Amino acid sequence: MLNTQYQTFKTATDKRHTVFTARGNNIREVDTALRAYWTEMNGAANATREIACLNNIVIACKDWLKLKQGKSETRTTTFTRTEEVRTLFIARRTAITNLGTEALRELYTRLQALGILTADLRGRIHFDSHKLAVLGSGRHVGARAPNVKPLKPMGADYQNERISYLMSNKTQAISGSGVHGTHEFINKGLATNQDIELPRDPLRRQEALAVAAKDVHTLTMEDFQILDEIGRQNFVSGDVNYLNKSERLQYIAIVGADGTLYDCHDQKITAGAVTAYAMDNYGTLYTKDATPLGGATFFNHSSFNAGKDVISAGTLIIKDGALRVIDNNSGHYKPTRDNLHNCLQVLESEGLNLQWTTVNLYVWVAGVKQEHRYYAREFLRDPNGRPFRIT
Structure with a gap:
């Protein structure tokens, strides 16, 4: 059961030291969801309604955080023209992030106890936990990782792929x-x-x-x-898969408590050398082989996040859940050294064991593509350090 009581939450997020006590429509959505949960739990609790209430809390918290994304933590006062901290906004953002995370954790526990934690739900909860962490941090990407770098968009030579997808009302994408x-x-x-x-x-x-x-x-x-x-x-071109939000969850890679990678079915992942990966803007890792789905002709790195910006992309090797090799070999995104480093930071912050991981960094030197090979821990410590092998 949630530890956060409705009145406690309301007090922590109310305006103080002012005669104006009204709460806006956006935070009232969170209030309503939390109050409904406690009304349910203080009565004849029903498992179905309890799960619905928890889900509504998560949705309300995500909606509030998404709406406030990018809002400054300071503002210039009208009369004195000095900078002051938005203490109420920061307090609300913290309280709503904690509430959403707590509700998500309780939702996972209840679904698991009832034996109805499906693969789709496991993937959705993992994704939402990343989204809450990032939105609640006040930053846009990699909230759990230090030294966050900018996202990587597709190259200019691939941007029309995304445009064709939007022009088709998100029904198909020209590869x-x-x-x-x-x-x-x-x-x-x-x-x-x-x-x-x-x-x-x-x-x-x-x-x-x-x-x-x-x-x-x-x-x-x-x-x-x-x-x-x-x-x-001439049978050279065709459509490329662009996965929607629900489709991509089945290819999610989740860091388990043992430091290895699991799929949405809670099975340890084994992936070969031609397995693609992409990490989205919330730090969620997706991985799949290059086999196209449905009637498409291609499955590329852009497929995972429907052509949107990523933290990094490339190929990897996973054996019995252990990440053995990861690189930045993506023609669509052409991730930089910093992008790959940021990806490793996110995975390390999730608890992934990188003891046996090799990083293959692809760089262009005098017009020639080279592979610089690092041990993951050395690469994390100093991405500009000397590789142990260059080919």
Whole structure:
């Protein structure tokens, strides 16, 4: 049962030293959810209603924190023009974060005790715990990790992939990999006089050749669509999977109490050398092989977070839950040294055992791609240190 009583919460989050005592609509949503829970628990408690009440508390807390995300902890006073701390805002943010986390923990315990903690629910609770921690920290990413770095967006040559997804009302995404492949396919074919199926209409054909002559990093959305059309005709391009919020939870990787990685079914993960991963803006890790889902042609690093920014992405190897290798080898995101370092910081802060983990950092030196290999603990201590191997 929750330790936080309604009146205790209300007192901790009320305006003090002022005649104005009204509470806004946003925090009243949290009040209502917490009051409903205690009304239920002080009566003839019903397990179904209790779980619903706990879930409503979590939702209300997340909504309040999301609404206040980015709000400054200080403000300039109207008359004296001096900076003052928003003590009430900070107190409310702390209390609501703690309440949401406590409700989420109680929800997990109750679902587990009742034997109804499904894989979907386990993944959702893990995701929400990360989201609450980040939103409640007043920062945008990696709340549990020190020295938080900026997120990494997809490269300019892949941004149209995300745009096509939004243009389709989030129903399909044109694969950037397919478009890149088509661009290369046309240029190689023209150079070697191979038979390439191009549009028969002279104007459309000329348009396609003009697009193929462009630098792949400068393609417009219209260029993207033209190349995609040609790529599909030549079986080079197609759709890329973009997972929605519920779909991606089945590929979540959860750090267990023993310091190893578990899937949403509470089974230790084993993943091979071609297994992709991405860590979203809340520090949630997802991992899956590259096999496309449904009718899509590609499954890429952008698939996990629907093309949105990430902390890092690449490939990894996991054996019986133990993270053995992790890298930054993602063409879509091209994570930096700092991005990969931040990813390791988040995992370490979650309690992941990195004793046997090797970090493969890919860097470009004089136009040549090199692999710099580190022991994870050494990389965490000094990401700019000397690797033990360079290939």
